[in-house]
Amino acid sequence: MADARSIILHEYPSSPFSEKVRLALKLKNLAYARVEIPMIMPRPDLMPMTGGYRRTPVMQIGADIFCDSAIILREIEARYPLYTLKLPGHEGLAQIVAGWADSRWFQSSVAVIFGKMGDSVPEAFIKDREQLSGRPFNVEAMKAAAPMMRDQWRARLMLLEERLAGGKGAGSGNYLIGAKPGLVDVHAYMNVWWMKQAVPEFADACFESAPLTAAWYRRLTEAEGQTPETITSKEALEIAKHAAPRLVAATTRNEPQEFAPGEKVAVAPDDYGMVWVEGELVHADSQRIILQRFTPEAETVHVHFPRAGFLVRRA
Numbered sequence: 001m002a003d004a005r006s007i008i009l010h011e012y013p014s015s016p017f018s019e020k021v022r023l024a025l026k027l028k029n030l031a032y033a034r035v036e037i038p039m040i041m042p043r044p045d046l047m048p049m050t051g052g053y054r055r056t057p058v059m060q061i062g063a064d065i066f067c068d069s070a071i072i073l074r075e076i077e078a079r080y081p082l083y084t085l086k087l088p089g090h091e092g093l094a095q096i097v098a099g100w101a102d103s104r105w106f107q108s109s110v111a112v113i114f115g116k117m118g119d120s121v122p123e124a125f126i127k128d129r130e131q132l133s134g135r136p137f138n139v140e141a142m143k144a145a146a147p148m149m150r151d152q153w154r155a156r157l158m159l160l161e162e163r164l165a166g167g168k169g170a171g172s173g174n175y176l177i178g179a180k181p182g183l184v185d186v187h188a189y190m191n192v193w194w195m196k197q198a199v200p201e202f203a204d205a206c207f208e209s210a211p212l213t214a215a216w217y218r219r220l221t222e223a224e225g226q227t228p229e230t231i232t233s234k235e236a237l238e239i240a241k242h243a244a245p246r247l248v249a250a251t252t253r254n255e256p257q258e259f260a261p262g263e264k265v266a267v268a269p270d271d272y273g274m275v276w277v278e279g280e281l282v283h284a285d286s287q288r289i290i291l292q293r294f295t296p297e298a299e300t301v302h303v304h305f306p307r308a309g310f311l312v313r314r315a
């Protein structure tokens with residue numbers, strides 16, 4: 001069992017991608033610590049650990065740093081297999097569902113939520129997200145698109161309703177694949193959770209024609225889990241500094257770009273926030289790449305990224 005600081009989640013309460021991880025940790029009843037990072041840059045104690053990756057959440061286990069919820073969930077599942085979320089039928093499919101929930105569905109959530117907030121979106125937040133995406137964060141355009149985006153959002157929610165109605169066998173219909181919650185549920189839950197927090201009257205109106213989804217959502221929110229200890233970003237940085245990364249075989253196999261261990265490479269998300277993180281390649285396989293980096297603040301860390309959705313080039 002994990003002790004309270006063996007898993008450290010760098011996150012902020014309103015972050016929907018962090019909520020995926022919080023839900024997984026609850027379902028698995030794992031103890032963890034959290035650092036509440038600001039919603040906008042700068043994050044001076046986190047950057048020495050991630051090498052510049054600036055999206056949320058980031059998970060830290062000692063001097064191993066995990067960037068992106070996909071690799072975070074993969075690692076939690078690998079290190080703490082009980083209770084398992086990688087149930088039969090969830091393998092592979094979970095990340096396929098994530099690809100859908102995190103892109104098109106997430107974009108319709110963004111338009112509905114920020115369209116509703118309208119002029120109350122703080123200027124500093126707008127500036128930060130413009131810098132992140134390299135595009136205007138146009139609240140007026142979101143406001144104008146919000147009614148159409150509500151249709152889009154509901155259409156996606158109703159796919160969950162279809163899935164839940166389609167279950168066969170005892171207990172199926174409680175969760176998206178069968179009788180127990182797993183990774184597919186975690187990924188599908190994110191946009192529903194965010195809408196329930198941010199525009200609850202719209203989420204509830206959608207639930208009126210989606211009773212199975214409303215009950216599924218409620219079931220997931222009932223997971224209790226453990227209350228995380230909040231630690232400071234400085235404490236987390238100290239933990240990284242005084243830990244060594246977990247030993248990992250320096251291997252690559254059948255790399256399409258023929259990367260080899262020890263090469264200097266750079267990794268960046270392929271959609272937005274394209275900050276290239278440079279380091280020495282330690283290990284790469286089809287789903288994970290690990291870079292070794294050194295900074296005076298964090299000393300030696302291993303930074304882990306997923307492969308799907310992240311570009312890798314020689315540095």
Ligand SMILES: N[C@@H](CCC(=O)N[C@@H](CS)C(=O)NCC(=O)O)C(=O)O
Pocket residue numbers: 014015016017018039040041054055056057067068069070102132
């Ligand atoms: N693919 C990433 C997406 C993460 C993401 O876009 N998170 C949002 C917050 S929920 C973000 O990074 N916003 C900018 C920020 O926090 O700096 C993942 O799955 O973790």
